[in-house]
Amino acid sequence: MAEIIDGRAVAKQVEAETKAQVDAMVAAGKPRPGLAVILVGEDPASEVYVGRKIKNCAEVGIRSFEHRMPADTSEPELLALIATLNEDPEIHGILCQVPLPKHIDTGKVLRAIAPSKDVDGFHPVNVGRLSTGTGGIIPCTPLGVMKLLDTVIDDLTGLDVVVIGKSNIVGKPIAMLMLEREATVTVTHIYTENLADLCRQADVIVAAAGAPGLVRGYWVKPGAVIIDVGITRVKGEHGKTHLVGDVVFDEVQHAKAVTPVPGGVGPMTIACLLANTVQAAREQVDGTSRDSFDIDWDDLPDRSMFSKQDAERPQAASHTFEENRKASYDADWYAEASVDTDFYLHI
Numbered sequence: 001m002a003e004i005i006d007g008r009a010v011a012k013q014v015e016a017e018t019k020a021q022v023d024a025m026v027a028a029g030k031p032r033p034g035l036a037v038i039l040v041g042e043d044p045a046s047e048v049y050v051g052r053k054i055k056n057c058a059e060v061g062i063r064s065f066e067h068r069m070p071a072d073t074s075e076p077e078l079l080a081l082i083a084t085l086n087e088d089p090e091i092h093g094i095l096c097q098v099p100l101p102k103h104i105d106t107g108k109v110l111r112a113i114a115p116s117k118d119v120d121g122f123h124p125v126n127v128g129r130l131s132t133g134t135g136g137i138i139p140c141t142p143l144g145v146m147k148l149l150d151t152v153i154d155d156l157t158g159l160d161v162v163v164i165g166k167s168n169i170v171g172k173p174i175a176m177l178m179l180e181r182e183a184t185v186t187v188t189h190i191y192t193e194n195l196a197d198l199c200r201q202a203d204v205i206v207a208a209a210g211a212p213g214l215v216r217g218y219w220v221k222p223g224a225v226i227i228d229v230g231i232t233r234v235k236g237e238h239g240k241t242h243l244v245g246d247v248v249f250d251e252v253q254h255a256k257a258v259t260p261v262p263g264g265v266g267p268m269t270i271a272c273l274l275a276n277t278v279q280a281a282r283e284q285v286d287g288t289s290r291d292s293f294d295i296d297w298d299d300l301p302d303r304s305m306f307s308k309q310d311a312e313r314p315q316a317a318s319h320t321f322e323e324n325r326k327a328s329y330d331a332d333w334y335a336e337a338s339v340d341t342d343f344y345l346h347i
C-alpha cells in the first residue's frame with residue numbers, strides 16, 4: 001500500500017514553527033506580524049476560506065485585520081484601500097480573496113499590492129524572483145506541495161517530475177520550485193499529447209488540473225510519489241456533495257506515497273500563508289524586502305495569471321479529458337496495464 005501523506009499533520013507542524021517564529025519576534029521587541037484580509041462581495045466559498053484564514057492567524061499569534069466590502073465596490077475604492085494598507089506599518093501581509101466581482105480587474109488589483117506584502121506570491125515581482133531564484137514570496141499552494149514532498153523524498157536531484165496543469169498560481173510555480181531542486185521537469189496541460197505516457201516515466205507526479213479521476217493507476221510507475229492538488233466538488237449517490245482530487249486514489253496504491261483529498265495539499269495552503277506573513281514581516285522589519293524592479297507593469301500586455309485563457313479557449317475535441325482517457329484506453333499496452341495495477345501491489 002502507498003504511504004498516505006498526511007497534509008493535516010504536516011500543516012500543524014508548519015503552524016507550530018510559525019507560532020514559534022512569531023513568539024520569538026515579539027520576545028525580541030519586534031512588531032507582531034499583521035495580515036490584512038480583503039473580501040469583496042459575499043461568495044460563500046470565499047467566506048469560508050477567509051474565516052479559516054482569520055482563525056488560523058489567531059492560533060499562531062498573527063494579528064488579522066478583516067476588510068469586508070460590498071459586491072458593488074468600485075475598482076478605485078478597492079485600489080485606494082490597498083494603497084492605504086501598503087503604507088500601514090502594522091500590516092505586513094495583504095491578501096485579497098479571489099474571485100473578485102466581474103467589474104473589477106483582478107490582475108490590476110493584485111499588482112497593486114506591494115510585493116513585500118504580497119503574501120500570496122502572485123505579484124509579477126515575486127513571480128520574477130521565483131523564476132530567477134532571487135528570493136521573494138513563494139505562492140502558498142506550491143510551497144505546501146514542496147513541504148509535503150520533503151516528508152517522503154530527501155533529494156529531488158535528477159528525478160523526473162511531471163506537473164499536470166500550467167496555471168500561474170499552481171502549475172508554473174511548482175515547476176520553478178522543482179527546477180530549483182535540480183529535478184527534470186515536464187509541465188503538461190490540456191493540450192499535451194500522451195499524458196499517460198509522460199506520467200508513466202515520472203518519479204513524481206503533481207496533478208493540478210481540476211479534472212477528477214484524470215490520473216489512473218496505469219499512469220503511475222510503481223514507487224512514484226503523487227501529489228494531488230486538484231479539488232473538485234462533485235455530487236455523490238444521494239445528492240450529497242464531496243471533494244475529490246485529480247487522482248483515482250484507490251488505483252495508485254502501488255505508488256510509494258500519495259496525498260489524499262481532502263487532507264493533503266489543502267491544509268498546507270493556509271499553513272504556508274501564515275508562514276509567508278511571518279517571512280514578509282521579518283523582511284520588512286529587517287529592511288531586506290524589495291518592492292519593485294522599477295518596471296511599469298501596467299504598460300505590459302496583460303497575459304495575466306487570472307485571465308483563465310485555457311478556460312476561455314475552445315477545447316480541441318481530441319484533448320478533452322474524456323478523449324485523453326479514451327485515447328489511452330485504446331492503446332493495447334494501456335488496455336493491458338489498466339487491469340494490472342493489482343499486480344504492482346504485490347511486487
Ligand code: NAD
Nearest residue numbers: 165166167170189190208209210229230231265266269321
Ligand atoms: P486552472 O483552471 O487555472 O488550471 C488548470 C490547468 O490544468 C490548466 O493548465 C489546464 O490546461 C490543465 N488541465 C485541465 N484539464 C486537464 C486535463 N484533462 N488534462 C491535462 N491538463 C488539464 O486551475 P488552478 O487554479 O491551477 O487549480 C488546479 C486545481 O487545483 C483545481 O482543482 C483547484 O481547485 C486546485 N487547487 C487546490 C488548492 C489547494 O489548496 N489544495 C489551491 C489552488 C488550486
